[in-house]
Amino acid sequence: MPTLMAECPSLFPDIEIAGAVGHAKKKRGPKPKPVVEFPQALEGDWVDPSSFPEALALHMRRHGDSCNHLHRAIIGPRDKTDRKTIQTWVLGTRAPGTIESLAVLERIEHRYRLPAGYFRDKLDRSGRATARRAIPTLCTPERRRLAWHLPGDFAKRPKRERDEILEWVRSVIIAGTTDYRRFQRGATQQRFSLRFPRIDCHDFVPGDVAVAAADPVDENLPGCRDAPLHLQHEVGRLIAFKTSTLAPSGLLRQGMWGEETASQKLEHLGLLFGALRSPLDSEVKGHGVPLDRLCLAMLLFPSVWDWYLQWREDRRGFYTSWEVNMLDFALSLSRDKTGWMRQNPGLAGALQPVDGLISPSEIDEARQDWDALCDRFTIYALNRKKDVQRVAKVHRDPFEPILPILEAASPVGEYRKITEEILDRMPNARRHPKSAAEAVRAFLMLRFGLHLGLRQKNLRQLRFCVRGGRHSTEKQLEMLKCGELRWNDLSGGWEVFIPAVAFKNASSSFFSRKPYRLLLPDLGRLYEFIDIYLQRDRQILLGGAEDPRTFFVKSAKLTTKNAAYSQLGFYDAWRLTIQRYGIYNPYTGQGAIKGLLPHGPHNVRDVLATHVLKKTGSYEQAGYAIQDSPEIVAKHYGRFLPHDKSAMAAVVLNLAWES
Numbered sequence: 001m002p003t004l005m006a007e008c009p010s011l012f013p014d015i016e017i018a019g020a021v022g023h024a025k026k027k028r029g030p031k032p033k034p035v036v037e038f039p040q041a042l043e044g045d046w047v048d049p050s051s052f053p054e055a056l057a058l059h060m061r062r063h064g065d066s067c068n069h070l071h072r073a074i075i076g077p078r079d080k081t082d083r084k085t086i087q088t089w090v091l092g093t094r095a096p097g098t099i100e101s102l103a104v105l106e107r108i109e110h111r112y113r114l115p116a117g118y119f120r121d122k123l124d125r126s127g128r129a130t131a132r133r134a135i136p137t138l139c140t141p142e143r144r145r146l147a148w149h150l151p152g153d154f155a156k157r158p159k160r161e162r163d164e165i166l167e168w169v170r171s172v173i174i175a176g177t178t179d180y181r182r183f184q185r186g187a188t189q190q191r192f193s194l195r196f197p198r199i200d201c202h203d204f205v206p207g208d209v210a211v212a213a214a215d216p217v218d219e220n221l222p223g224c225r226d227a228p229l230h231l232q233h234e235v236g237r238l239i240a241f242k243t244s245t246l247a248p249s250g251l252l253r254q255g256m257w258g259e260e261t262a263s264q265k266l267e268h269l270g271l272l273f274g275a276l277r278s279p280l281d282s283e284v285k286g287h288g289v290p291l292d293r294l295c296l297a298m299l300l301f302p303s304v305w306d307w308y309l310q311w312r313e314d315r316r317g318f319y320t321s322w323e324v325n326m327l328d329f330a331l332s333l334s335r336d337k338t339g340w341m342r343q344n345p346g347l348a349g350a351l352q353p354v355d356g357l358i359s360p361s362e363i364d365e366a367r368q369d370w371d372a373l374c375d376r377f378t379i380y381a382l383n384r385k386k387d388v389q390r391v392a393k394v395h396r397d398p399f400e401p402i403l404p405i406l407e408a409a410s411p412v413g414e415y416r417k418i419t420e421e422i423l424d425r426m427p428n429a430r431r432h433p434k435s436a437a438e439a440v441r442a443f444l445m446l447r448f449g450l451h452l453g454l455r456q457k458n459l460r461q462l463r464f465c466v467r468g469g470r471h472s473t474e475k476q477l478e479m480l481k482c483g484e485l486r487w488n489d490l491s492g493g494w495e496v497f498i499p500a501v502a503f504k505n506a507s508s509s510f511f512s513r514k515p516y517r518l519l520l521p522d523l524g525r526l527y528e529f530i531d532i533y534l535q536r537d538r539q540i541l542l543g544g545a546e547d548p549r550t551f552f553v554k555s556a557k558l559t560t561k562n563a564a565y566s567q568l569g570f571y572d573a574w575r576l577t578i579q580r581y582g583i584y585n586p587y588t589g590q591g592a593i594k595g596l597l598p599h600g601p602h603n604v605r606d607v608l609a610t611h612v613l614k615k616t617g618s619y620e621q622a623g624y625a626i627q628d629s630p631e632i633v634a635k636h637y638g639r640f641l642p643h644d645k646s647a648m649a650a651v652v653l654n655l656a657w658e659s
Contacts, residue, residue: 052122053092124428193274254338295350345370401597417592437537449604453626609637
């Protein structure tokens with residue numbers, strides 16, 4: 001900013017300005033003027049500048065301060081702020097960004113008798129946490145997570161208050177305080193699941209499972225292990241049977257699995273066999289079955305399920321719907337005529353005796369009469385399923401993290417406050433381009449979720465076509481099983497088009513085999529930020545990573561090869577947005593909603609369904625908002641309590657008294 005230096009040389013007495021000094025030889029100047037606590041400001045009206053450098057320069061001129069004199073007036077002997085730092089602030093080449101420099105701004109405000117926060121409100125937002133001195137009791141990763149949520153005067157507060165703030169941030173913002181979240185955090189520390197690394201649920205071919213060397217790690221040690229090769233072959237054949245477009249020749253099938261369902265079943269089998277494999281004396285307290293004795297045919301023995309169900313109850317404290325779903329899964333494998341295991345009696349060849357679970361005589365009976373084994377298990381599983389259903393409890397209230405939103409008169413309007421908080425704290429795109437791009441992405445994630453009501457998979461895999469580009473055909477999108485954001489010339493707006501096969505509930509009556517199409521409204525600057533994101537921010541986020549052609553992409557790092565979001569990555573990005581912008585923090589004053597807890601994108605479907613129910617009382621219309629049936633809305637998504645229903649009826653009845 002050479003113009004400022006030329007116009008106001010009094011601010012920079014130690015810098016030679018071209019044209020202001022006639023020769024290079026320095027002359028000894030007058031003695032420095034004495035420092036006073038509150039210098040008298042020049043009389044006259046002044047216009048408040050919008051930028052921080054201009055505001056600082058203005059008030060320094062009004063109070064007759066140069067950079068050197070201001071430094072002497074406010075900086076103590078133990079402070080580390082250099083005189084040239086103030087010069088860079090006035091010139092606009094740097095801006096305060098640490099706890100120490102922000103404290104210096106407070107001293108300047110006090111000296112000039114300006115309102116508290118006057119200069120800080122004019123700073124460009126960086127989208128990054130304020131840098132502060134290391135907190136000795138915190139490790140580096142935790143310090144990085146907590147930095148966003150600590151007040152600026154954290155270090156000055158008494159130890160009791162500091163401990164209180166840290167505990168609140170850890171329990172509410174970082175972890176979430178629900179009972180299920182606490183259980184899940186402890187359970188995830190115990191790693192025992194078996195992995196199936198050679199099975200690709202997207203396009204599996206049994207012959208792809210190649211024989212490899214056995215895992216040299218001691219199988220009796222706790223922790224995750226690769227499943228034995230024979231078990232991977234069996235599970236791979238099951239996955240191929242349930243995911244192929246047509247049932248294999250000679251076999252009958254009832255229904256098929258999509259990629260997500262297959263991945264979920266693979267994960268559940270890994271947990272079941274991992275529990276059986278884990279040593280009895282380990283933290284997991286498994287059964288200690290040797291790896292080479294694990295096989296799918298074990299799932300047809302009631303003794304195996306009795307042990308597993310009891311293990312699950314001991315671990316969690318009660319039965320849940322998870323055990324019911326696992327029994328349903330086992331029943332589908334043994335079902336008459338269409339069950340995969342019933343149609344593969346050769347699986348009995350892998351059976352081996354297991355102490356306390358399977359005896360040699362039971363194995364002989366299974367090999368002699370496979371159908372009789374399947375029939376006995378079917379009768380057992382049906383009865384055991386009824387027993388578990390009778391005593392099962394709900395461990396997780398899916399509405400708990402978003403209760404303050406669902407209890408509001410307008411849940412969508414309440415959730416919208418988070419998007420407005422993002423806009424209010426949007427970083428300066430010129431000075432902080434990547435932070436601004438990440439904020440725009442977070443804004444669009446939440447806005448798309450609120451307008452579309454899609455499941456995470458459909459939102460994460462959404463592709464795009466720029467204005468004037470050539471749209472993908474419905475056939476192409478059906479092959480990819482994903483949707484597309486495109487510009488509709490006839491309607492003059494951004495449209496989301498998704499073929500029915502891309503949805504988890506494609507067979508639902510909602511679709512009737514027809515594609516989903518919705519024109520996004522041009523409200524709340526949505527179109528403006530879609531254009532900004534596609535023209536500028538998306539490329540910044542990609543960096544040098546491979547473009548996955550999806551609308552939402554990860555922030556590329558040096559090691560990032562593919563910027564496509566995974567299921568966990570998209571969930572974490574959403575949860576991080578809620579932590580930073582959604583949860584009201586009483587210690588910093590930031591955040592949109594009091595009482596909110598961290599959550600993922602799926603909860604937005606609860607918000608939309610509950611909002612429609614509160615406004616219309618119709619489960620059918622609520623289903624329209626989230627592409628589902630009224631029965632599913634009533635069972636899983638809508639939080640429509642008796643007092644909400646009574647309030648809607650009272651509005652109609654009260655009209656009789658007003659007439």
